[in-house]
Amino acid sequence: MEETSTENLEADLASARRAVGGGELRLHEFRSRIFRNKRFLRVWVPAGYDLAENSGKRYPVFYLNDGQNLFESATSFTGIEWRVGETAGRMIREGLIPPMIFVGIDNARLERIKEYLPYRSMNPMVLRPRGAQYPEFLVKEVMPFVARHYRVAKGLEHAALGGSSLGGLISLYVAIARPGVFGCVLLESPSLWVANRQVLRECRGVREWPDRVFMGVGTREVGREDKDLQTVENVRELERILRRSGLDERRLRVEIADGATHSEGAWAARFPDALRFFFGK
Numbered sequence: 001m002e003e004t005s006t007e008n009l010e011a012d013l014a015s016a017r018r019a020v021g022g023g024e025l026r027l028h029e030f031r032s033r034i035f036r037n038k039r040f041l042r043v044w045v046p047a048g049y050d051l052a053e054n055s056g057k058r059y060p061v062f063y064l065n066d067g068q069n070l071f072e073s074a075t076s077f078t079g080i081e082w083r084v085g086e087t088a089g090r091m092i093r094e095g096l097i098p099p100m101i102f103v104g105i106d107n108a109r110l111e112r113i114k115e116y117l118p119y120r121s122m123n124p125m126v127l128r129p130r131g132a133q134y135p136e137f138l139v140k141e142v143m144p145f146v147a148r149h150y151r152v153a154k155g156l157e158h159a160a161l162g163g164s165s166l167g168g169l170i171s172l173y174v175a176i177a178r179p180g181v182f183g184c185v186l187l188e189s190p191s192l193w194v195a196n197r198q199v200l201r202e203c204r205g206v207r208e209w210p211d212r213v214f215m216g217v218g219t220r221e222v223g224r225e226d227k228d229l230q231t232v233e234n235v236r237e238l239e240r241i242l243r244r245s246g247l248d249e250r251r252l253r254v255e256i257a258d259g260a261t262h263s264e265g266a267w268a269a270r271f272p273d274a275l276r277f278f279f280g281k
Contacts, residue, residue, distance in 0.1 A: 018072075021089030022047045025071050030145065034137045035108065035115065035130065041142065042067045042104035043150065044085045046092050049099075058153040060100040060279060061146060063138065064186075065116070065163030065171060067104025069264050080264040087271055097279040103146055105138075107167070116166035118173045119195035134170050135177040155183075157211065160278055162186025164267045169194060172203075172238075179208040184278040187215045188267045192234040200234065203241045213242060214253045214274040216267070218260025232256060253277045 018025045023046045031038040048054050069076040070084045084102050091097045108115050113124055118131030138161070146152060161182040163171040168190030175185045176199075192200055217235045222228050239254050255273060260266040 020044060020071055021083075021085030021087070022093065023085055023089050024049070025085060028145075028149070030142070032137055032141055034133050034141060035111070037108055037111065039106035039108060040067065041145070042071055042106065043146070044071060044088065044102040044104075045150070046099040046101070047089065049101075057099075058151045058158075060098065060158040060160070061103060061150075061152045062100060062160040062162070062184075062278075063103045063105060063142070063182075064161075065105055065107065065167030066112075066165075067106040070102070070104040076264060078264055080268075082264055082268045082271055084271065087268070088275065091272065091275055095281060097275050097281065100279065101146075101150055101152065103142070105142060113166065116170040117194065118170065118177075119198050121195045124194075131170050131173060132177075135174045138174060139178055139181060156180060157183040160184035160186065162188065162214075162274070164188035164190075164264075165262065166191050166194075169199060172199060175210055175213075176202060176206055179206075179210075183210055184212045184214070185210045186274050186278075187213065187238075188270065189217050189221055189231075189262050190215070190235070190238075192238060193230070197234065197237075200237055200241065203238060206245065209242065209245055209247060209251075212251050212253075212278055213247060214255075214277050215239065216255045216257065216270040216274070218257045218262065218266050220259055221262040223261075 023044050026043045028041045029038060030041045064070055070082045073079050073081050088102060092099050113126055114130045115134060116131055117126050117129040120127055120129055159182050161171050161174060168187040171185055172187055172190055215235055217232055219232060220228055221231045242252050255270055
């Protein structure tokens with residue numbers, strides 16, 4: 001019964017354009033040949049996007065994983081959203097960031113873990129991960145679709161990618177696997193511990209990083225002191241790797257939020273800082 005209700009809600013959303021944060025949220029049913037499934041792309045456009053005077057204007061694009069959790073509490077896994085539309089709309093109105101487009105890429109629900117894991121893992125138990133295909137899914141399917149339907153600015157300096165938890169892990173993996181595609185990468189509470197921290201080992205050999213990286217993590221992510229300390233230390237280890245690769249204060253921002261948990265509310269609270277760091281005027 002719960003699944004049917006969710007499907008009905010998504011069907012209703014698919015037929016609607018909703019005003020969010022002064023802009024407009026548009027839903028596209030999107031079928032992937034690579035993953036052989038379908039999901040929604042949730043595209044937020046700023047106020048004035050459709051005005052005739054802006055018809056020649058092109059916009060930076062911020063792609064974000066776990067699209068269900070970004071714009072509306074009704075579709076969020078926890079009932080709490082990132083408030084992406086409200087935050088972006090306010091910051092655009094205040095002149096803090098330029099008008100831009102946000103693309104929420106829905107996760108594949110039951111297949112979410114497989115798509116966001118690039119490595120075989122015993123915890124969580126995933127022996128046939130599909131995350132190695134996620135960069136191709138983004139670059140060959142999602143980004144061309146958005147470029148066909150929306151006026152997006154060209155160049156990696158106008159393209160950002162981000163996510164939280166496993167969505168943060170796969171964002172980091174994409175940055176490693178497809179350098180030169182995204183100029184900015186947001187890593188919120190990234191699951192660096194997966195597969196015995198394999199992604200950290202791979203990062204040590206990377207020579208080309210995005211122009212800007214924002215990492216955020218709380219000190220109460222897990223709720224167990226030893227695990228909380230290790231979670232923060234994993235982020236600090238990635239910070240050391242990136243610093244050794246040449247990312248200075250202009251290119252790398254790390255926020256360790258005292259008392260913050262592993263939650264949409266915590267990621268929403270840090271999102272304005274990430275937007276200012278990436279696109280601030």
